Amino acid sequence: MVAIVMACLPADTSAQSVIPADARVLYVSSQRISAESATGRAGTARLQAIQAERTAQIRARQQALETTRKQLAGATTPEERTRLTLQETTERSDIDRAAIQMQQDLQKLQNEISSELRQKIVAVLNEVLKGTKVEMVANLETAVVWAAPGLDITSLVLEKMNATAPQP
Numbered sequence: 475m476v477a478i479v480m481a482c483l484p485a486d487t488s489a490q491s492v493i494p495a496d497a498r499v500l501y502v503s504s505q506r507i508s509a510e511s512a513t514g515r516a517g518t519a520r521l522q523a524i525q526a527e528r529t530a531q532i533r534a535r536q537q538a539l540e541t542t543r544k545q546l547a548g549a550t551t552p553e554e555r556t557r558l559t560l561q562e563t564t565e566r567s568d569i570d571r572a573a574i575q576m577q578q579d580l581q582k583l584q585n586e587i588s589s590e591l592r593q594k595i596v597a598v599l600n601e602v603l604k605g606t607k608v609e610m611v612a613n614l615e616t617a618v619v620w621a622a623p624g625l626d627i628t629s630l631v632l633e634k635m636n637a638t639a640p641q642p
Contacts (some may be wrong), residue, residue, distance in 0.1 A: 492627055493602075493603070493606055493630075494624055494625070497606070497608055498607055498608060498610070499608070499609065499610045499611075499612065500608055500610075500611050500627050501613065501617075501618050501621050501625055501627070502595065502611060502614065502626070502627055502628045502631050503614040503626070503628045504591075504595070504614070504616075505614075505615050507591070507595060507628060507631060510632050510636075511591070511594075511632055511635045511636055511639070512635070512636050512640075513590065513591055513594050513639060517588075517590065520583065520587065521583055521584060521587060524579065524580065528572070528576040528579070528580075529576075531572065532569060532572050532573060532576065535569045535572060536569060539562065539565040539566060539569060542558055542561050542562045542565055543562060546558040546559060595635070598631050598634045598635055601634065602627070602631070602634060611627070614628075
């Protein structure tokens with residue numbers, strides 16, 4: 475039987491005060507944990523830094539391509555046109571490859587960050603759910619259509635994660 479409790483989280487967010495005694499199923503908001511935990515914010519910062527760096531690299535390549543196109547427009551000899559046409563094609567291909575590689579690298583990093591965050595969430599859940607009757611914790615964004623607010627332990631998980639996170 476799933477406990478349905480209609481209550482807001484109290485100011486004291488110790489496991490015993492937050493988790494209903496007869497609860498078997500609880501949920502957390504992984505989006506909120508990602509946005510509000512030190513680990514989640516650090517991961518987002520890493521992702522944004524890589525994205526900004528790669529975007530700047532691609533922008534520089536696009537400027538070089540634009541320069542080549544201007545040179546091609548002003549080329550006067552067939553040899554110069556041929557050389558610049560080949561250079562333009564190569565630069566366009568390089569930009570396309572760099573954009574694809576950036577997307578793959580960002581996706582890989584996002585997966586790594588998600589995995590790290592999930593490991594930390596599971597460790598916190600293992601700690602705070604010891605001695606409870608809870609059998610399952612669902613992710614609000616992917617598996618829960620409706621749940622009573624009293625079953626949300628996101629604040630408790632955030633408190634524990636941020637308490638153990640290294641301070642910047």
